Amino acid sequence: MIELEHIDLDQGAFALRDLTLEVPEGGYAVLMGASGSGKTTLLELVCGLRQPQAGRIIIGDHDMTNAVPAAREVGYVPQDGALFKTMTVREQLAFALEIRRRPRAEIEARVSEMAELLGITPLLDRLPPGLSGGERQRTAMGRALSFRPKVLLLDEPLTALDDETRERIMQLLQHVQQHTGVTTLHVTHNRQEAEALGTMGLKITQGRIEPLDLGKGDHA
Amino acid sequence: MTVRCSTEWRPPGKGSDRLFLTGMGILLGAYALLILLMLAADFAYVGGAGSDGSFLRSFVRAFQSPEIRSAMTLTMISCTLAAILSVWVAIPAGYLLSRFNFRGSRLIDALLDIPIVLPPLVVGLSLLILFQFLPARVREVVVYERPAVVLAQFAVSCAFAVRIMRAAFDQIDERCALVAQTLGCSRRQAFFRVELQEAWPGVLTAATIAWARALGEFGPLLIFAGATRNKTEVLSTTVFLELSIGDLSAAVTVSLIMVAAAIAVVMTARTWGTKNLNL
Structure with missing residues (x-):
């Protein structure tokens, strides 16, 4: 579960006022909004890279408002x-587990599992400069999911991908969500993407969150 | 009917590009030629035109001189120490200046340029004056002794290393370190595991430039460390001392040894860096 309660954030020209939202456990929320409306800032608030002036941030069942990013158990792409x-791709997938000093055998097993799930097993020994846009996104997703986070935050993961890759990554996102059940907040500009993936829709306008109809008969 | 006038725009032809690139090429070539001619003149002088022996004999004589050998050893050690110290300070300094806009950061930024823009003699004089305020025991250990050589070289080299490290950190995407923090890293872990790894080519460049700057340092050394033979004499002061006793041939030979040392260090650093750091 992701819950933001009455968040205030002031950054000079940009501000979020009394922002409240809730994504239930296992939900897949898509967040839409114009450029500069604060979508990325909202994700950074959840993963602790920005600190609100007021309000509470709850992840899972814990109040994480003042927790450092490392303690929040949030996968951020x-x-x-x-x-x-x-x-290398292998080192990126192992990174979070090595930081947590997990046993070598467990790390190797998890890296193989994530690589299999995301279809990047042949890329494990490659460095990022040799990867395509779609491969980079898969690697970043694998890195974010490797330590079994409570929530997954995706910041426009399908932008700048060609149509075919976009379609494949969309299917992959659905598969990953079904497989892991991770609560997901996905920022996008694309309506079609939102309708295909989201179980709930949100829209950010002038620093406030509103429900967005995804044409599935459910609302935030 | 349209009237063609002389000011009508026409698309540029291939000749325009050729002229532009030729102009630039001439300037590049002229500077490269100047450097080559300077080196060639040194070699020619040592090889016979201005000296009393062959090219090889001049070098053998230089290497046989205990004073020059001592200066060479001290130069290698002091330049390496100055480069290590410079990089050790420049990594945190460059990181802080690149990543944080703290109170006084602009002032510190400007302050760090002072050793670069100050006349070298003033750096040496300022160090000498500074040590007059320190306890006599510290002064006796440093001033006109070997530690003064390293300190004088470090004072200038470090400023260059900081500039390079700051530029290196500026080029590294800060988001990678932020992502590392969401993956479980503290800021310290994110720095050592992600940012410093990406900054290695910059560290290598900073160390090379700091070493080369230290090698060329002369003014501050003369004032702060003196030019005592077999004690605080380094290769740059050897050139000065040989010149002052009228041995131009020895001065040029030592200069060429310095050129060779600088080229060897830069080439080694580049080759090693290319092989190990994907530069």
């Missing part, structure tokens, strides 16, 4: 993946 340039 920023725009274009932001992969670590000096690490």
Whole structure:
């Protein structure tokens, strides 16, 4: 579950006021909004890269408002993946588990499992400069999911992909969500993407969240 | 009916591009030629035109001189120490200046340029004056002693290393470190595991430039460390000392040894960097 309660964030020209939203356990929420409306900022609030001036952030059953990013157990996939340039795909998938000092055998098993799930097993020894846009997104998703986070945050993961790759990654996102049951908040510009993937729709306008009808008869 | 006038725009022809690139090429070639001619003149002088022996004999004589050998050893050690110290300071300094806009960061930024823009003699004089305020025991250990050589070289080299490290961190996407934090890293872990790994080519460049700057340092050394033979004499001061006793041939030979040392360090760093760091 992701819950934001009465969040205030002031950053000079940009502000979020009394922002409230809730994504239930296992839900797949899509968040839409114009450029500069605060979609990425909202994701950064959830994963702890920004601190609100007021309000509470609840992840799972815990109040994480003042927790450091490392303690929040949030898988974050920023725009274009932001992969670590000096690490192979295998090292990226193992990164979060190595930080948590998991046993070597467990790390190897999890890396294989994630690579299998995301279809990147042949890429495990490649470095990011040699990857295509779709491969980069799969790697970034694998890295974010490797440590079994409670929630997954996706920042426009399908932007800048060609139609065929976009279609494949959309199917993959559905598959991953069904397979892992991870609560997901997915930021997108694309209506078709939102309707295909989301179990609930949200729209951010002038610093406030409103429900968005995805044409499935359900609302936020 | 349209009237063609002389000011009518016409698409540029291939000749225009050729002229543009030729102009640039001439400037590049002229500078490269100047450097080559300077080196060639040094070699020619040592090889016979201005000296009393063969090219090889001049070098053998230089290497046989205990003073020059001592200066060479001290140069290698002091430049390496100055480069290590510079990088050790420049990594955190460059990181902080690149990542944080803290109170006083602009002032510190400007302050770090001072060793670059100050006349070298002033750097040496300022170090000498600074040590007059320190306890006599510290002064005796440093001033006009070997530690002064390293400190004088470090004072200037470090400023260059900081500039390079700051540029290196500026080029690294900060989001990678932020993602690392969401994956379970503290800021320290994100720095060492992600940002510093990506900054290695910058570290190598900073170390190379710091080493080369230290090698070329002369003014601050003369004032702060002196030019005592077999004690604080480094290769740059050897050139000065040989010149002052009128041995131009020895001065040029030592200069060429410095050129060779600088080229060897830069080439080694580049080759090693290309092989190990995907530069």
